[in-house]
Amino acid sequence: TNSLTMAWRLYKNLSEEQQRYEKQLIFEHPAFVKLCQQLLRDARRMTRGDLVFSLHALVNLGVPQNTLLLQTLVRVCQEKLNQLDNRCISVLATTLARMDKDKNVSALQAGLQLLVEQRISSIRDIFILQNLMKCLGKDAPVFLKKKLEMAVLREIDGLTFPNALRMFLALAAMNYCSLPILNPCSKKIQENVHDVPFRQLILILEVCHTLQYRNVKLFSALADYVNSTAYLWDKRQIILFLSACETLGFQPTELLDIFAEKVTEGPDFLNLKNLLTVLRVYSRLNHVPRVQKHLFFEILHSCLNKCLPQISDTELLKAVYSLGILGYLPQRALDELLQKDSKGELLLPDDLKEQNTMMLRCVKTCMELDSPSFTKPAFVLTETMSSLVSLNLRKAQEALIELLGDENMFLQNVQLPYRYHIDFEIRMDSDRKKVLPITATDDHPDSCVQRLAFLFAPVSAFCLGTTHPQGKLAMKKRHLNKLGYHVILIQNKKFQEMKNEDAVEFLKRKIYSEDPFSFPEATVQDNN
Numbered sequence: 001t002n003s004l005t006m007a008w009r010l011y012k013n014l015s016e017e018q019q020r021y022e023k024q025l026i027f028e029h030p031a032f033v034k035l036c037q038q039l040l041r042d043a044r045r046m047t048r049g050d051l052v053f054s055l056h057a058l059v060n061l062g063v064p065q066n067t068l069l070l071q072t073l074v075r076v077c078q079e080k081l082n083q084l085d086n087r088c089i090s091v092l093a094t095t096l097a098r099m100d101k102d103k104n105v106s107a108l109q110a111g112l113q114l115l116v117e118q119r120i121s122s123i124r125d126i127f128i129l130q131n132l133m134k135c136l137g138k139d140a141p142v143f144l145k146k147k148l149e150m151a152v153l154r155e156i157d158g159l160t161f162p163n164a165l166r167m168f169l170a171l172a173a174m175n176y177c178s179l180p181i182l183n184p185c186s187k188k189i190q191e192n193v194h195d196v197p198f199r200q201l202i203l204i205l206e207v208c209h210t211l212q213y214r215n216v217k218l219f220s221a222l223a224d225y226v227n228s229t230a231y232l233w234d235k236r237q238i239i240l241f242l243s244a245c246e247t248l249g250f251q252p253t254e255l256l257d258i259f260a261e262k263v264t265e266g267p268d269f270l271n272l273k274n275l276l277t278v279l280r281v282y283s284r285l286n287h288v289p290r291v292q293k294h295l296f297f298e299i300l301h302s303c304l305n306k307c308l309p310q311i312s313d314t315e316l317l318k319a320v321y322s323l324g325i326l327g328y329l330p331q332r333a334l335d336e337l338l339q340k341d342s343k344g345e346l347l348l349p350d351d352l353k354e355q356n357t358m359m360l361r362c363v364k365t366c367m368e369l370d371s372p373s374f375t376k377p378a379f380v381l382t383e384t385m386s387s388l389v390s391l392n393l394r395k396a397q398e399a400l401i402e403l404l405g406d407e408n409m410f411l412q413n414v415q416l417p418y419r420y421h422i423d424f425e426i427r428m429d430s431d432r433k434k435v436l437p438i439t440a441t442d443d444h445p446d447s448c449v450q451r452l453a454f455l456f457a458p459v460s461a462f463c464l465g466t467t468h469p470q471g472k473l474a475m476k477k478r479h480l481n482k483l484g485y486h487v488i489l490i491q492n493k494k495f496q497e498m499k500n501e502d503a504v505e506f507l508k509r510k511i512y513s514e515d516p517f518s519f520p521e522a523t524v525q526d527n528n
Contacts, residue, residue, distance in 0.1 A: 223252035
C-alpha cells in the first residue's frame with residue numbers, strides 16, 4: 001500500500017506528457033506486476049486502511065477498472081464496509097467518484113450511501129464532509145443532502161479560507177444551493193480575496209452560475225481584485241473572467257473599461273475566438289467604454305474584417321448581432337451576411353434555427369432603425385393584441401386604472417412594427433401636463449402628442465443588482481426611442497412587491513415626472 005501510494009503521489013505531480021510516459025514504465029515494470037499479484041492474493045487479509053488506499057492509488061494510476069484486481073478490491077470493500085472508519089469512508093467515496101458505473105461499483109456506492117446516512121451525525125471533520133458531498137454528488141437523495149448540510153453547519157464556525165473554497169465545489173457537485181453555507185463561505189472568500197488563485201476565481205463564478213447563487217458583494221469583491229491587479233494578468237485571463245461575469249449577468253464596469261483600454265493599446269491577442277467572446281460580453285452587458293469608445297469599436301470592427309475569410313456563417317451572424325445590439329453597424333461584415341442571406345447561402349445549424357432567425361431579424365431591424373438616414377415617422381402603426389393582460393401585469397393595469405380613472409386612458413398589449421411589443425402605452429399633451437384619452441389622439445400627428453411606453457421587464461433583463469438594462473432590452477429601448485416613444489423601464493419583480501398605494505404613487509411619479517423625457521443611450525451609432 002505504501003509503495004502504491006508513493007507512486008501515485010509522485011505521478012500526480014507530473015505534467016500530462018510525463019504522466020503518459022511514466023504510466024507505461026510503471027505498468028511494464030516487473031515489480032509492479034508482482035505487487036499487483038500479491039495484492040490480489042492478500043486482499044481479504046488487508047487492514048481497512050490499506051484496502052481503501054490501495055484501491056485509491058490503483059484507480060488514480062489508471063489501472064483498468066475491468067481487471068480482476070480492481071473488481072476484487074471493490075468486492076472486498078463491500079464485505080468490509082461496516083468496518084471502515086470515517087477517514088476510510090472519505091477516501092473510498094473519493095475513489096468511487098472517479099470510477100465508471102458497473103454492477104460492483106453501483107452496489108458499493110449504494111452501501112456507502114446507507115453507511116453515510118447512519119454515520120453522518122458522528123462526522124466532525126469538515127474536510128471529510130466535503131469529500132462525501134462531492135462524491136455522493138447530485139444523485140444523492142434530498143434528505144441526505146439536507147443531513148450533510150446540517151452536519152456542515154455544526155462545524156461552520158471553524159471554517160477556514162481553503163475550506164470555504166472547497167465547500168463551493170462540494171455544493172456544486174451536489175447541485176445543492178445552501179444559502180446558510182454559501183453566505184459565510186462567500187464572506188470568508190471576500191476577506192481573503194487576494195489569496196485566491198486565478199483559476200479558483202473562475203471556478204467560484206462558475207459554481208455560482210451552476211447553483212444560481214447571486215451574491216453581488218462577492219462578485220464585486222472578485223472584480224475589484226482583478227481590476228486592481230489587472231496589470232498582472234494576461235489579457236486572455238481577463239477575457240475568461242469577463243466571460244464568467246457575463247454568464248452571471250454581472251457587469252464589472254471598471255474592469256470592462258480597463259480591458260477596453262488594453263484592447264485599444266494592442267489588439268494583437270484578439271483571434272476569432274477571443275473576439276467573439278469580447279463582442280458577446282460587451283453586447284449582453286450593454287457596456288460602452290467611458291473613454292475612446294469609438295476607437296474601441298473601430299478596432300473590434302477591424303479585427304472582425306480580418307477574420308472574415310475564415311469565419312463561419314454562425315460566427316458571422318453572432319458577431320454582427322453583438323455589434324448591432326450596441327448600435328454599431330460593421331458595414332463589410334453586414335454586407336457579407338445579408339448577401340449570403342439574400343442568395344440563400346447562409347449555412348446555419350438547424351438545432352438553433354429559432355435563435356438564428358431571431359438574431360438575423362434583429363440585425364435587419366438595427367440596419368434600418370440605427371441607420372443615420374432613419375427619420376422618426378409622423379405616425380406609428382400600432383395594434384392592440386388583446387384587452388386581457390397576463391397575471392404578472394394585472395397589478396400594473398389596476399394601478400393605472402386607479403391613477404388615470406379609466407381604461408380608455410391607456411393601451412395595453414400594444415404591437416408595433418419590427419415585432420416590438422409594449423406592455424402599456426400612455427399619450428400626453430406636448431407639454432406633458434395631461435394624460436390624453438387614446439381615442440382623442442388617434443388622428444393627431446405624433447408631434448402634438450407625447451407617447452410613453454411602459455415596459456415591465458423581469459430582473460434577468462437587467463445587469464445583476466442594478467437597473468442597467470442588458471443588451472436586448474437596451475436595444476429595444478433605443479429602437480422605441482427612434483419610433484418616437486419615451487420608454488419607462490420597470491423591474492416587474494420590485495413593482496409586484498409594492499403595496500397597491502405605493503404602486504400607484506410610483507407610476508404617478510414616472511408619468512408626471514418634472515424631468516424632461518430624455519433617456520440618453522450609451523451607443524456608438526453616431527460613429528457609423
